[in-house]
Amino acid sequence: MNEREQISALVDGELPPAERDALVRRMEREPALSDTWRRFQLGHAALQHEAPSAVDLSARVMAALESEPVVLAPRALPQQRPLWRKTWVRATGGMALAASLTLGVAMVWQTNATPNPVQVEIGSIIRDGSHPQVLVAPEVAGNDSADTIPQVALNDTDRESAYMLAHAEYSERADDGITPYARVAGQSEDQ
């Protein structure tokens, strides 16, 4: 079977895969064979009433592809949820952040409280009208100096921080932990 006969069989999809692949490689290299492919396709189109056109666009198309730097688009990857969107990551991340912050606050508190620690219970925040109020226990036992007792150490900003931390779990974006609040607080500090 010569190449042209092989091409005829290829038009009909009647070549075994190995033979088909070998012929395709030859047609890619030899213009005479690819032209036979085109002509047989044209005859096939005429018999199928597929409006055969004598116009050969292939030369124009391939010339256009050669002349412009074609960058093939990267294959689209299946959509993956970002790591931070996964529920368990958000939950544990939020808890870890909250724990770190609590630990940090506690350490700062301890440092400031020495040598006259004041027992401040962050959780014991109640509303007084529309304003949050922090209950501070004026524990003075063992103080070396009464002047250092920080009974008014919590200014308005500190009160707000304590309130927001304590109520973060009830916010709409509780899943995000205290991150939104920390972000806002950080911006406020920058300003």
Added chain:
Amino acid sequence: MSASEQELDLALVARVQQGHKPAFDLLVKKYQSRILALIYRFVRDRHEAEDVAQETFIRAYKALVNFRGDAAFYTWLYRIAINTAKNHLVARGRRVPDSDVDLADAEHFDDGNALRDNDTPEGGALSSELEQAVHKAIASLPQELKTALMLREFDGLSYEDIAEIMRCPVGTVRSRIFRAREEVDKQISPWLEK
């Protein structure tokens, strides 16, 4: 379109995806008549249709890396052609035909019904002449060549089925169909050189 023809398309697509650009030339040669006729139904101008068809193939080439074979290659190409033709019309402020051409045509084509349209880029004349030349060539063929080619082209039978009907080896069927095609090719040569 037979499964083996679709397999060939996928094999050619795989070659292109592997970086063998000439394999795309073979796909263009295979489908250019159908795509040109399809686009002509939108733009109604031969030269415009050629330009839009060229753009269609270039777009297809660029997007081919994302072709996964979920649909037949021709269905995929058909969609690109329709979108390119519609974009072409919109860009020129021309009306896009509502229901003249639809994706359903491509689906029908995949079901085995060829896209049939007498509106051709040549305005019907040359295409019609080509078809007449092909049919004239077939009519003048020796009976065994004519039967083999008609069973293949009109009835879509496999070589094996034709061999059974004609009571001859598959190799003989392949040879007869090839010789018939050679005769047809001789008859259409004058139109190809116009």
